[in-house]
Amino acid sequence: MGRSGAVTFKGTPLTLAGKALAVGDAAPDFKLHYYKDGLKELTLADLKGKPTLLSVVPSLDTPVCAIQTKKFNESVAALGDKINAVTVSLDLPFAQARFCGAEGIANMRVGSDYQDRNFGNSYGTLIEELKILSRAIFVLDGAGKVAYVEYVPEVASEPNYEPALAAVKSLA
Template identity: 75%
Template sequence: MSRTGAVTFKGNPLTLAGKEVEVGKAAPEFKLHYFEGGMKEITLADVKGKPTILSVVPSLDTPVCQTQTKKFNETLGELGDRINALTVSLDLPFAMNRFCGAESITNIRPASDYQDRNFGNNFGTLIEELKIMSRAIFVLDADGTVVYAEYVPEVASEPNYDAAMEALQSQLQAA
């Protein structure tokens, strides 16, 4: 399934693969990769048990994606290990790790969907024409249910940070 015109990039309509994730439903399964002393995997099962924020970006090599990652890193710092936080893109894990190291990103883990694009297809964030992710934010409760989903309509725009953080904070208060 594809969603034609679901997002734009600098005003040009693009197609997203997969269906939109629905609030109130179980998050789709995923398997992402990160580099930490070697290549490692992280799945939906690994993030269950704590509220989770998934910050999806096209590429950490672009200014808006860097801003998004830095803002969440700063905001999430005060929450410590009470949450899981991932920045998801199709960038290679090594490149994501290098960016996060250079920018002192320590409160949000970089996670790559480069191997099989299962996250992009399952969460409906893969831009078919460009083969990169669209910009999106998802918040999951400790059981893996989606409590917040934002598909940013214009890929070059920033997400609604406040709404995402409110959703995350409400999960912490409920715990």
């Protein structure tokens, strides 16, 4: 059940797998992987109890994705442990860890959807033609309900940072 033309990449229309989430929806469960002294799993259950910012990017090895991750990392620093903040991509967990170390990303966790793309399919962000995630932002409340969502219409563009940050701050 793809959403044809849901996003573009440098003007070319592309199809997103799955359905679009909306404010008020229960956030779908997921299993992401990250590297910290070995491969570890990160699930929705691990994040419940605090508001969560999920920043979805195609690849941390691209300029716009790096900018997005750095901006959110800086912006959520003041919130400390009041929220969860996670960057999600299909980059391997080892590459994500290398990027975070090289760029000083300390306030965002990273999660890789590389194994089975369950996040991309459940959150409606997997680009069928390219097999990468599209750019999107989700803010979840502490119970796991979607409080804010943005599917960035042009994959090569940055998201609207302020509304996403306002949403997570209002829940903190």
